Amino acid sequence: MDKIYAHPKSLRDVSTHYCPGCGHGLAHRLITEVVDELGIREKVIGVAPVGCAVVAYEYWDFDCSEAAHGRALAVATGIKRVRPENIVFTYQGDGDLAAIGTNETIHAANRGENLSVFFINNAVYGMTGGQMAPTTLLNQKTSTTPDGRCAQLQGFPLKISEMLALLPGVKYIERVSLHSPQEIIKTKKAMKKALINQMEGIGFSLVEILSPCPTYWGLSPKPALDWIKNTMVKEFPLGVIK
Amino acid sequence: MDSEKRQKESRVKLLITGNEAIAESAIQAGCRFYAGYPITPQNELTAYMAHHMQDRGGVFIQAEAETAAINMVYGASAAGARAMTSSSSPGISLKQEGISYLAGAELPSVIVNIMRGGPGLGNIAPAQSDYFQATRSGGHGDYHCLVLAPSTVQECYDLTALAFELSDKYRVPAIILGDGMLGQMMEPIVVTKFRAPSLKQSNKPWALTGCKDRKANVVKSFYLKEGDLEKFNLKLQSKYQKIQREEERWEELFLNDVKIVLVAYGSMARIAKGAVKALREKGKKVGLIRPISLWPFPKKAFAKIRKQYLVIEMSYGQMLEDVQLAVNGQAGIEFLGRSGGGVPSEAEIIAKVNKIYHG
Amino acid sequence: MPEIAINKDKCKGCFLCVSVCPQGFIIAEDELNIRGIKPVKFKPGGKCTGCAMCALICPDCCIEVYR
Numbered sequence: 188m189d190k191i192y193a194h195p196k197s198l199r200d201v202s203t204h205y206c207p208g209c210g211h212g213l214a215h216r217l218i219t220e221v222v223d224e225l226g227i228r229e230k231v232i233g234v235a236p237v238g239c240a241v242v243a244y245e246y247w248d249f250d251c252s253e254a255a256h257g258r259a260l261a262v263a264t265g266i267k268r269v270r271p272e273n274i275v276f277t278y279q280g281d282g283d284l285a286a287i288g289t290n291e292t293i294h295a296a297n298r299g300e301n302l303s304v305f306f307i308n309n310a311v312y313g314m315t316g317g318q319m320a321p322t323t324l325l326n327q328k329t330s331t332t333p334d335g336r337c338a339q340l341q342g343f344p345l346k347i348s349e350m351l352a353l354l355p356g357v358k359y360i361e362r363v364s365l366h367s368p369q370e371i372i373k374t375k376k377a378m379k380k381a382l383i384n385q386m387e388g389i390g391f392s393l394v395e396i397l398s399p400c401p402t403y404w405g406l407s408p409k410p411a412l413d414w415i416k417n418t419m420v421k422e423f424p425l426g427v428i429k
Numbered sequence: 430m431d432s433e434k435r436q437k438e439s440r441v442k443l444l445i446t447g448n449e450a451i452a453e454s455a456i457q458a459g460c461r462f463y464a465g466y467p468i469t470p471q472n473e474l475t476a477y478m479a480h481h482m483q484d485r486g487g488v489f490i491q492a493e494a495e496t497a498a499i500n501m502v503y504g505a506s507a508a509g510a511r512a513m514t515s516s517s518s519p520g521i522s523l524k525q526e527g528i529s530y531l532a533g534a535e536l537p538s539v540i541v542n543i544m545r546g547g548p549g550l551g552n553i554a555p556a557q558s559d560y561f562q563a564t565r566s567g568g569h570g571d572y573h574c575l576v577l578a579p580s581t582v583q584e585c586y587d588l589t590a591l592a593f594e595l596s597d598k599y600r601v602p603a604i605i606l607g608d609g610m611l612g613q614m615m616e617p618i619v620v621t622k623f624r625a626p627s628l629k630q631s632n633k634p635w636a637l638t639g640c641k642d643r644k645a646n647v648v649k650s651f652y653l654k655e656g657d658l659e660k661f662n663l664k665l666q667s668k669y670q671k672i673q674r675e676e677e678r679w680e681e682l683f684l685n686d687v688k689i690v691l692v693a694y695g696s697m698a699r700i701a702k703g704a705v706k707a708l709r710e711k712g713k714k715v716g717l718i719r720p721i722s723l724w725p726f727p728k729k730a731f732a733k734i735r736k737q738y739l740v741i742e743m744s745y746g747q748m749l750e751d752v753q754l755a756v757n758g759q760a761g762i763e764f765l766g767r768s769g770g771g772v773p774s775e776a777e778i779i780a781k782v783n784k785i786y787h788g
Numbered sequence: 789m790p791e792i793a794i795n796k797d798k799c800k801g802c803f804l805c806v807s808v809c810p811q812g813f814i815i816a817e818d819e820l821n822i823r824g825i826k827p828v829k830f831k832p833g834g835k836c837t838g839c840a841m842c843a844l845i846c847p848d849c850c851i852e853v854y855r
Contacts, residue, residue, distance in 0.1 A: 188791075192843035192853035203848065207825075208802035212847035229641040232508070235649075244647045250637040252507045253649035255530045258500035261492070265504020265512065266637060268488040269462055269628070273508075273639050291500070294493035368808055368841040401802075408802040 195219035197228045199248045208408025210365045210398025211239055214307055215246050217371070218278070221379045222249065225386070231274045232266055234259045238280035239313040257288025260295035263302050274385055276303040282312050285321040285347040292347065296391050299356030303381040304393040306348070308423065309400040317403030321345040324422050329403070344422050348395045352429040358390040360428040364397040366415040370425070397423055441620045447585040448515075448612040451541055451605060452477035454589035455513050456485050459625025460539070462505035462512040464490040464498040468520045469553045470609035471543035475515065495520040499527030499540070506536040507648040509636030510628055511593050515541035517609070518559050519550060521567070528602055529568030532665075533650025535635075537596040539589065540574070541605040543612035546769045554770035555609035555696060560747035563604050564724040571662055573669050575603040575676065576723040578694045582616035588721070590623050597631075599672055606723060608743065610696040610772070672725055679727035683709065683716035689782055690734055691717045692752055693741040697773070701741050704778035715782060723748070731755035737785060741773055742766045790838025790855040792830055798850045799827030805842035805851060811835065814842055 194200060197219035205211045222228050228249050235243040237256035244251035254262040259277040267275040284292050284306050295302065311329055312318040318331040322344050326335035336344075348360050359381060363374040374396055381392035397419055399411035406414060445453065452474045455463070463482055465475040475491070482489035488505070492498035498514045505512035516524060521542045531538050544559050546552040559567075566572045575595050577588040585607065592603035637646055652658035680698075682705060684690065693701035698719040708715040718730045731738075731752065738760055740749045745766050752762055765773050765781045792814075799821060805828055806814045813834030821827045827850075830836065838855035 188854040190852055191838065191855045192840045192851065194849055194852065198849060202798050205847065207800035207847075208804060209847055212849070213845070216847075216849050230639040232637045232639065234504075241651060242653070244645075244649065248640075248645050250640050250646045251649075252504065252637055252647070253534070253651055254503070255500060255526055258496065258503075258527070261497040261500035262504035262507070264490070264497075265462060265464070265501035265506070266508040267504075268490065268501075269505045269508040269510040269512075270638065273637075290493055291497050294497065298490075368844045371844050408804050409807045412804070412807075 195223050197222045197248050199246055201246065203246055204242065205239065206402045208399060208401040208411060210309060210396070210400070211307065213365050213371065214305065214396055214398060215243060217375045217378055218305060219247060221375060221382060225379065225382060227274050227382070227386070230272070231276070234263045234266070234275065234277040236277070236279040236283040238283050240278055240280065240307065241314070243278055257283050257286070258291055259283060259288065260291045260300070260302070260304070264295055264300050267300060267302055271301070274382060276305060276382065278305045279307065281308045281310065281320040281322040285345050289347070293351070296351045296393070297354045297356045299390045301385050301388060301390050303385045305378065305381070306393055306395045307398045308395055309398045310419065311400050311403045313400050313403055324419065346423070348393065348428050351393060356391055357393070357429060359384055359392040360395070362395040362397070362423060362425050362428060364415055364420065364425055365399065366397070366412040442617055443620055444615055444617050445582065446473050446613055446615050447579070447582045447607060448473035448543060449477045450582045450585040450618055451515070451589045452481070453620065454586040455539065455593070456481055456487065457620070457623045457625065458590040458593040459511045459623070459627070460513045460593065461487045461510040461628060462502065463487065463514065464492045464501040465515050466492050466495050466498050466520060468517045470545055470612050471515050471517045471541065473613070474541065474543070495523035496527065499524040502538050503527055503531055503534070503536060506531070506538045507534070507637050509631055509633045509638060511537070511597070511625070513539040513541065515543065517543045517545045518547050518556070521559060521562065525568035528574065529570050529572065530650055531602045532572035532574065533570060534648050535600040536602070536648065537600055538602045539592045539596055539605065540602060541607070544606065544608040552770055553609060555743060555772065556768050557608055557695060557697060557743035558747065558768050559606070560723065560742070560744060563606050564726070564751070572665060573601065573724055575599070575601055575672060576606050577603065578606045578721060578723050579611065580695055580698045580719060582614060583618045585611065586618050586620065595676060599668055601668070601672070606695065608696050676722055677725050677727040677729055678721035679730045680719040680721060681717065681730060684718070684734060686714055687716035687734065687736060688714040689737045689739055689785055691715065691739050691741060691778070692720070692748070693717070694720045694723060694748065697741055697743050700773065700775055701778060703775045704782065707775065707779060708782055713782065713786060720748070726751040726755065728755040735760045738762045739782060739785060740764050741778060743772055744768045790836045790853065792836055792842060793852045793854070794828060794830065795850040796827040796829070797822045798848050800848055801825040801827055802847060803828065804845045804847065808841040808845050810839060810841065811837065
């Protein structure tokens with residue numbers, strides 16, 4: 188009998204610290220599957236964010252750097268410019284990429300850095316205890332929007348992928364989701380494309396991944412997936428943005 | 430210039446500014462990555478890098494912000510390259526987060542601060558009011574940067590290369606602390622050809638290069654498990670103690686027969702030297718200690734002289750505290766300082782010395 | 789016949805695999821695992837089709853599929 192679904196080689200065989208049903212574990216695994224399939228484990232350098240995924244390097248079995256909160260794309264720029272032959276990606280949450288690191292994000296994209304970005308959008312700050320993120324939906328309750336996000340006070344969910352798509356330096360942006368096996372397959376395809384783009388020297392590629400945070404959405408894992416499918420994708424429509 | 434030709438011209442004289450001397454030295458020392466952001470009075474340095482880095486095998490990026498520049502340096506250093514950024518006081522404040530991370534991740538790097546007046550936006554006049562920030566760990570956490578303070582354009586050149594050497598040796602960030610006067614002043618310098626390791630030859634087994642034929646490397650400063658951070662911090666501390674033992678640097682003048690010892694660094698020391706010379710001509714027994722390394726502070730220089738000191742700074746007394754610690758109550762200390770655009774003049778120094786001398 | 793292997797001690801009991809198994813053959817275990825939660829198990833006598841949807845959605849990489 189053949190093993191048709193096995194533990195990826197680039198993923199360490201350890202338990203993660205993530206909550207049950209958290210999308211980070213899935214996104215981590217998909218990245219390692221793609222890295223293995225492309226045969227680039229010995230060339231890849233990952234940049235982990237500050238946020239729940241800060242210790243991603245405990246799970247990925249390839250070279251990694253930590254970056255200060257929001258600075259992943261500056262760090263990745265430094266690495267890639269020094270070692271253009273390596274494959275460099277960042278893995279960043281919504282707070283990291285679209286709040287504290289917006290400047291680094293926009294300018295790395297605008298310079299057209301030949302990097303791959305995996306952007307986890309779960310509409311909340313997980314590591315610090317469920318505060319409002321730039322991508323928190325209107326009316327969504329968080330620990331810092333106890334009555335729900337209000338446009339007048341807190342502004343609107345930030346669609347950074349659409350903003351970035353306006354920049355000529357950006358070559359590929361797709362928004363995908365982890366809410367079903369079908370969407371997971373699409374997510375993996377998009378990740379692969381983002382890495383292949385870099386290998387071929389095409390340029391800045393970003394995959395925005397709608398990802399469940401059952402703990403801070405106050406939902407069980409399955410209803411959390413349903414919330415993405417029924418609610419979140421209305422604000423953040425799936426598909427190729429650029 | 431091709432490399433062969435440069436090999437032949439291993440000793441060249443140049444007339445350049447302090448800012449440019451730092452930049453040229455960095456390139457000679459094998460700096461392969463520079464990121465900067467415009468701020469006066471260090472713009473000549475960034476411009477020099479923009480002109481020369483690419484042609485000479487390096488990378489130049491005008492970053493979107495100081496925070497980005499310092500984190501690009503973090504990435505380049507993590508990838509094993511000698512990397513540098515430069516700025517002036519307000520910009521250096523912005524870089525402090527990144528410097529703390531560089532220290533925490535033990536990444537070699539050179540940070541140039543061509544100081545100007547503060548606090549806040551201050552002004553663009555030369556100042557020495559970032560001494561505390563540079564020597565006391567300007568960002569969060571228990572760390573130190575190696576701090577070197579050039580006093581001439583030649584020293585801008587020599588100490589920058591040394592900063593790269595020491596930074597690699599100890600895996601600590603190194604700061605070149607100059608000021609607007611030194612950065613923009615032109616002097617002739619002798620350029621020496623350094624033998625910088627190439628990216629491939631550099632001995633950095635911890636660097637991120639892709640995990641071919643070895644275990645995966647991780648560059649990080651996060652230690653969540655109980656006891657781990659304390660253990661790491663103790664390792665840093667023992668490294669700092671070694672640096673304190675081995676890397677004190679200073680210049681001294683006329684300390685054999687002296688009644689009053691002036692203490693000044695950087696541009697201020699140039700003026701102090703003028704005052705010492707003038708006072709000696711009048712028969713006054715005046716000498717000078719010029720700290721070259723500000724961290725580690727050259728305590729040894731003060732151990733042998735228990736006389737009267739006069740600390741002179743372009744600040745209201747920052748290095749003064751290190752002199753007080755070094756002297757430890759065993760000698761008198763007077764202070765002369767101005768900041769915010771004011772620079773103590775030779776005449777002011779002479780007047781102050783005469784007052785102490787006869788007081 | 790296709791089958792799945794579940795690493796029960798890594799399982800965090802999110803039951804996302806339960807929600808996607810088209811046959812409904814993944815169910816809760818009766819015993820607690822080393823984490824102190826009830827992991828999933830394959831229903832005794834169930835016939836796995838080897839679709840691998842469970843493995844695909846498992847956030848903790850606990851499931852391997854053989855066909």
